[in-house]
Amino acid sequence: MKQKILPVSGDCTKSKQQKQHIFLEKYKKEPGIVESTVGNSHAHCKYCRPKSDFSVAYAGKYDIERHCSSKTHLDKVATKKSAKSCQGIIKFIPAKLILPEEKAVVRAEAMFSEIIVKMNLPLLTADVISRSSSFHY
Structure with a gap:
């Protein structure tokens, strides 16, 4: 068996x-x-x-x-939100006053101004940086 x-x-x-x-x-x-x-x-x-x-x-x-x-995701979301808030500052400038070739410069200046305000720096900071910059005309 x-x-x-x-x-x-x-x-x-x-x-x-x-x-x-x-x-x-x-x-x-x-x-x-x-x-x-x-x-x-x-x-x-x-x-x-x-x-x-x-x-x-x-x-x-x-x-x-x-x-x-995750920290990486949260940082990127915060960056995206701050870029959107910069668009809010640009809305105050009439579109007729900004030439298409100057739009990038105006956007950069608006973002820089927002950084100065968020970090609570004196507004003279913008003057000092623009004078020391080699990009001014």
Whole structure:
């Protein structure tokens, strides 16, 4: 008569496979997070370029929360917000007064003025820097 050979335990004969998460529509609620072109188990962050695709395969929503709370992401979001606030300063200057070739210069001056105000520096700082700059005419 033949003997039946039984496995010691189910864990020894089969390896457990981790369930791989895929990108879900509810992940788009986080600002800047969209689907990735890398694959359906990746997410894309609009703020963190050029390396803005990351995997959500292991923990899904937690992977996105971890990315959005990282220092790099928070710094890039803050930079993006400050650039938008600079656009608010430029709105006060009538568009007719700015020539297209001067628009970049006006934007840079507005950003510099905003930095001076945010850092609570004396307004004479702008004069000192413009006099010491080799770019003035």
